[in-house]
Every structure is written in structure tokens, then in C-alpha cells.
Amino acid sequence: MTHTNKFLISELHRFVHENGRVPMYSDMSFKYGYPAASAYENHFGMFNNALIEAGLKINKINNRLDGTETCFYCGKQADEIVGFKNWYYNKNNDYERLCYKCGTSEGLHDYIKGELDPKSATGKAFISQRVIAKILGLELKNDCNCSVNFGHPYDLYDKGRYEYINVKTSILYYNLNYNPFWRFDFKQKEIPNTYILVGFDENRKNILRVWITDSLDDLTYDVKNEKPKKSIGITNTEKNLKKAKPWEVDAKPYDDMLHQMSQKRKETNGKNCVLNNNDLK
Numbered sequence: 477m478t479h480t481n482k483f484l485i486s487e488l489h490r491f492v493h494e495n496g497r498v499p500m501y502s503d504m505s506f507k508y509g510y511p512a513a514s515a516y517e518n519h520f521g522m523f524n525n526a527l528i529e530a531g532l533k534i535n536k537i538n539n540r541l542d543g544t545e546t547c548f549y550c551g552k553q554a555d556e557i558v559g560f561k562n563w564y565y566n567k568n569n570d571y572e573r574l575c576y577k578c579g580t581s582e583g584l585h586d587y588i589k590g591e592l593d594p595k596s597a598t599g600k601a602f603i604s605q606r607v608i609a610k611i612l613g614l615e616l617k618n619d620c621n622c623s624v625n626f627g628h629p630y631d632l633y634d635k636g637r638y639e640y641i642n643v644k645t646s647i648l649y650y651n652l653n654y655n656p657f658w659r660f661d662f663k664q665k666e667i668p669n670t671y672i673l674v675g676f677d678e679n680r681k682n683i684l685r686v687w688i689t690d691s692l693d694d695l696t697y698d699v700k701n702e703k704p705k706k707s708i709g710i711t712n713t714e715k716n717l718k719k720a721k722p723w724e725v726d727a728k729p730y731d732d733m734l735h736q737m738s739q740k741r742k743e744t745n746g747k748n749c750v751l752n753n754n755d756l757k
Contacts, residue, residue: 638672647677648678657711683727687725
């Protein structure tokens with residue numbers, strides 16, 4: 477069947493009217509009563525081009541790179557950087573791209589110097605880590621990455637209580653087909669004594685939930701197969717939260733600390749959580 481561009485665009489708007497959201501590639505199919513996504517590729521080159529032509533917001537950036545993409549953290553273009561890759565940070569439903577260095581643990585300079593920014597992977601991880609350290613009353617020397625070496629298999633050391641700790645964080649993910657959930661990954665080879673799981677809201681502005689678990693507890697250990705779990709999901713429903721209740725602690729002190737740690741964050745009502753050197757003491 478041959479379609480005109482005008483018809484294809486009108487079908488995109490029909491989808492929005494009938495479903496209350498912008499369609500994704502997988503939504504456009506004869507099976508669901510719409511033109512196939514391949515038809516949009518044939519007419520517009522890429523499905524996202526059709527969304528732009530229709531004046532609709534792109535749901536997901538195409539993975540293909542052409543060398544003109546810019547890392548929003550360091551400002552360099554893809555063709556200036558070796559090993560450039562896609563790395564998405566969801567902020568107000570927009571997608572921002574980071575290069576390999578800024579989007580992975582290779583961006584170590586801000587971690588060591590304490591000039592941290594939530595746009596970097598290390599910045600986001602370290603902010604959570606310092607919140608935990610301050611609540612537990614741990615000094616900087618108890619930070620394994622700062623006092624021993626970066627890339628240490630554990631994050632914090634708490635003598636006499638939790639011993640070696642790994643701090644895991646997750647924003648609250650939303651999906652059209654599922655209830656909101658937090659997802660924590662445990663893929664490291666070395667197993668700590670304790671996991672502290674920090675559940676942020678969807679914008680990483682507030683800490684909503686905190687769970688503290690021994691690495692051999694049912695929450696993080698597969699008792700049936702006698703091996704650590706690779707990941708867990710905690711759904712934000714009464715039933716699922718009840719299952720995780722034995723390991724949950726009051727999140728308010730952690731959330732309060734998050735907002736107190738940076739004066740700049742405090743002044744901007746949580747929109748900016750850049751740390752300064754005083755926050756590392």
C-alpha cells in the first residue's frame with residue numbers, strides 16, 4: 477500500500493488522540509491498526525524524522541551516530557572523542573547524551589577533587605555515597621575509593637557494624653506497562669558484607685526509600701540456587717514494598733542530609749546538587 481506523507485503524519489496525530497501519548501516505533505503496526513513503522517522510514521528516512529515533521533516530541537533518540545553529536549557535559553563532539561557512545565540521562569522527559577569518559581567511571585577527576593556534578597556518573601554515585609557516610613558518621617578515610625584507590629571493589633568501610641559496604645542507587649522508573657519500580661544491579665565479582673540501597677524519585681531530587689541488607693539476606697541472595705542475585709527490582713506498590721519491609725529503614729534522615737549537603741542545592745530548591753570541598757569532610 478502506498479501512503480502519502482500527509483496521511484502518515486495524520487496517523488501519528490490519530491495515535492496521540494487515541495492513546496494520549498506520542499507513539500514509539502514499536503507502536504506503529506498494521507496489527508494495531510496503524511501504518512507500519514517501516515513506511516515511515518521509507519518516507520522520512522527515520523521514524524524520529526516523521527515525529528519531528530509532525531511536531532511531536534521524540535520518545536527515544538536513535539542509536540546511530542553521525543559524528544556531530546555533542547556531549548552535554550564536556551561539550552566535545554563525537555568525532556573528537558575516542559570511544560564515543562550513547563549514554564542517556566532522563567531529565568524532564570528529554571534525553572541528554574554523554575561521551576564515554578563523562579558517562580562512565582573513567583571520569584575520575586571530579587570524584588577525586590570533590591568538584592562533583594550530577595551530570596556525571598561518578599558525581600551521581602558519589603553524592604549518594606557521601607550521604608550514607610555522613611549518616612553513618614564515617615570519615616573520608618573510610619571511603620574506599622578515596623583513601624585506597626579508585627575502582628576499589630567496595631564503597632565504604634564501617635568497622636564493627638556493616639563492615640564493607642556497597643552503595644547502590646536507583647531512580648524510580650516509570651513504564652507504561654508496569655507499576656513504577658526501583659532497579660538495583662549487583663554485578664561486581666567481590667561480594668560486600670552489606671548493601672545499602674538508595675531509592676530516589678524519578679528526577680533524583682529526593683530520597684524516597686532506603687534498604688540495608690546483608691549480602692546473604694533473601695533480598696539480595698538467591699537461596700534456592702545458592703548464589704548472589706545479579707539484580708533486583710522493588711516495585712512501588714503496597715504488596716511489593718511489604719516484601720522488602722524487613723530491610724527498610726527510615727529514609728527521612730538520608731533525604732534531609734541530601735538536601736543539607738550542598739548550599740547551592742538548598743538555594744535552588746533541589747535543582748542543583750553540586751558538592752563543594754566542605755561536603756567531603
